[in-house]
Amino acid sequence: MPLTIGIDVGGTNTDAVLVSARGVHKKAKIPTIKDNLLQSVLEALEAVYDPHSEKNLERICISTTLTTNSIVEENYDKVGLLCLPGPGLHPKYLPFHESMEILPGYVDHRGRIVKDLNPNTVRQAVEKFLKKDIKRFAVVGKFSNRNPELEMKIHDLIIGEYSDVKHISLGHRVTSRIGFPRRIATAYLNAAVYRKHKEFADAVENALGSKGITAPVFILKGDGGTINLEASRRLCVHTILSGPAASIMGQITLTGEHPAAALIDIGGTTTDIAIMLNGSPVFERSGAEISGYKTSVRALYSRSIGIGGDSAVKVENGVLQIGPHREGPAVIFGGNTPTPTDAAAALGKVPCADPKVAKEALKPLADSLNVTIKKTAELIIEETAQSIANAVKNIVVSLSNRPVYTVKEVLEPLVIELQKLIGIGGPSPVLTPLVAEKLGIDYEIAPVHQVANAVGAAAARPTTVATVHCDTSTGYYSISELGIKKEIGKKNWNIDKVTAIAKKAVEKRARSRTGYQDIDFSREVEITTHEEFNVVRGFQTVGKIMEVKAQIKPGAVFSLTHWKEGEENDHSS
């Protein structure tokens, strides 16, 4: 039976599971070592690794906060940013403009080179950075997703002439998405965290090698898919925000795919809310945002609100105030400020907690409100649930009110009618039913599972994407992620042909990586963009512009919806 190890490095704990389609065989939780994430990963791995089942170990999946933390703490390498902005938005508005050298040469919206490079300006810029001891570069041109040639020329020039240069991130490789400023941020951050991530990847590889573990290693991305360790080195920025993704994938693995559900992960300080439609989690529209930087990194849509089981509860001007801060653990667990968890305990809903302690903690609040302690506890739970329900409602409204660009979409708007609320996290057994009631929908509580994120990381499918942009009137097609720009000749290409190329490109890209063999391409590849326009000049159709994006859709490779803790041991011996 194929086994997977899933590891989730969280802020406080690192969780690990040894898991199969039958259930969780082993699990472990160890405190995260803040400045040595590698050590945390290895310790967690050690805790669940079973040398006897080595031959069945199919893969190891790690969700790490390495890149996320490094960006949030601005603890990364300086990057020399070479930009080809052409005309348009003033470069002073671009992200990282203070580390930017602007080069002449640019591509227009059709992917045509309007102005070619001047190799000397490239050399001057590179030398300027090298003099400052900056050896990692990001090269980003406007519309490079439509035509990667200029970025590739710069790459080749630097590699050919400057042996000091350690790394170059190219805009069109890190993302095929439209959006120059986001592409800049994405490529810059990719280059900035490259060294740290590579060191981590190398160390993981060495450590596993010395143990004789040969199973391929994957890293969880922010979009809920995984990428193999080798490819993750070049595309490391895509591993940011894997924490929320692990939680969402965990919920999907444990409760299944739903037609329209809100997923709430109620923690101590915050509650994360995600939405699932037609069995798939909803994505951020334009990409992930991290530390104020808007990027093109594909990420699952997740919103955090400042309310959780440990939120500080106060009474201000006769009104209950829950959150957004946490001032420590619940009083029943040794804290000083009453919390929703204490309210639940006062109502006898927290097993193994003393309701007396909780009631004592709520007394000052009850006095200020001039109601009984029981009433106070009920009010706190009620208010907490209401806040979460309101946040879910607001999210549904904002997702429904998305801009649309066709008549059809205006006439048949996306209507999100939630059917189910999925709750996970310590306080969720108490709060989920109440939130669901306020939303008027069913609920399901993911089996209280201390290692759901690690399960999510383990179950997440390896994914990849390819975008084909074809312009038959200019006679070219490009696949940004693969750095391809090819002439199509005079061939009369249509959208079916472009779609076939996109599907093939995704398959090829996946097959070139180890660990992607088990993907059923006919089922798991989906088309996410499908556009076709006639190009008309002078009242004559002179060609077509077509764009097709194909991806292996993120999802769980196995489901544990029917698994109950303890059952797996009956089968696994």
Next chain:
Amino acid sequence: MIIAPKKTGILFFPAFDWAISPDHPEREERLLYTRDQIFEEGLLDIEGIIEYPPRITNYANLLRAHICVPGPEEITTESHLISAGGCNVIADAVLNKEIQSGFAIVRPPGHHAMRITHGSRGFCNINIESVMVEYIRKKYNIKRIAIVDTDAHHADGTQDIYYNDPDVLHISIHQDGRTLFPGTGFIGEAGGPAAYGTTLNVPVPPHTSDEGLLYIMNNLVLPVLNEFKPEIVINAAGQDNHYSDPLTNMNISARGYAKLNELLKPDIVVLEGGYSIEGALPYVNTGIILALAGLDYSHVLEPDLTADKIKQSPKITEDIKKTVDQLLLLFSNRTRIDLNKIFGKGEFYHRTRRIFYDTDNLLDEQKEQIYRCDNCSGYRLVHSWVNSFNKSNYTTYVVIIPRDACPGCVKRAEERWQEKQKSGGYDYIFLQDLVNERYERVPKYQVSLP
């Protein structure tokens, strides 16, 4: 992270699945490159630039601006209703103070659609600015509105709708009608008897460039606005005055257009025409958005633009100065002038017109009477004979009660409406009563109007 100094709303509705016909300039592809440019520049990611989703409007909103013959259902598609509805979304956002200004980048356009509209002319069926203006007047307590139309073609539809409305100032700056569709928009067309001087036409010679346009803004439009004191300023931003437009002969650049908006500071900008979809629209729209948001647009530049390309000849500069001087005189004398000299001494002001619908291939011959009332702008009666080359001919009679109508005019118009229903003789008889919000037709509308 950049923050726009001025909160700006964008409603982008490119109608990627709608065309007049596959090869028509008004087709699916028209705003494709604009989308690519706006998205690649990341304009919608800028803090303070807010994108609004479109909304479809209803027939009732059209009927405050239009008499649709035979009915709104017959002469509109959903795309027209979304284009007009999109403008209303931006109007709401501005008037609810969510944004300082907003830009409706919508299609199809509307400024050639007349008050009585029989279908499509100059790519327009429904006048999207007028539908918006009437929506604003109905929903918000706003009376005085200025529309500055900078499309290369004369905004004859908008002019028609507000020709006798003293509360709407309509300024159209366009390529001289002797050289371009629709062939109107001369200085002499300056408003009806109740609104003389609140229609201003600024015909400019072919090859007028940024220099000329900005001269008009500084020396005519801004001083006139300053005196008229509108509560809302709208820019009908046709982009076919661009030097690369295939249908016109003007020489405006993207930066010139951005500068225009920086000077005008419109509350609402609405896209009108513009068919240089690759060479102009992506850059002009980028320029307008940046200018509205108060951001630096000095790097917006068309790839093929050189200073020589749009150099304006001294002769054109001279012509424009003359036109501006004449219009300034006309505007400053508008209240002193003897209206009888222009409109005659009769009880009614009469005018006859022939309006050709190039897209739908029909000719509307109109005889219009405006009652010259001392207390209001006067009710209007219109006979319209339509000669259609595709369908059968038909006749229409329309009674219009303007929004400021006095009780006397309401009564007189009502009598005419009753009279005509009895006597018949027309295929369609309409009442557009803007005082009591009655929009009726004989025979009765098949569609239900809310």
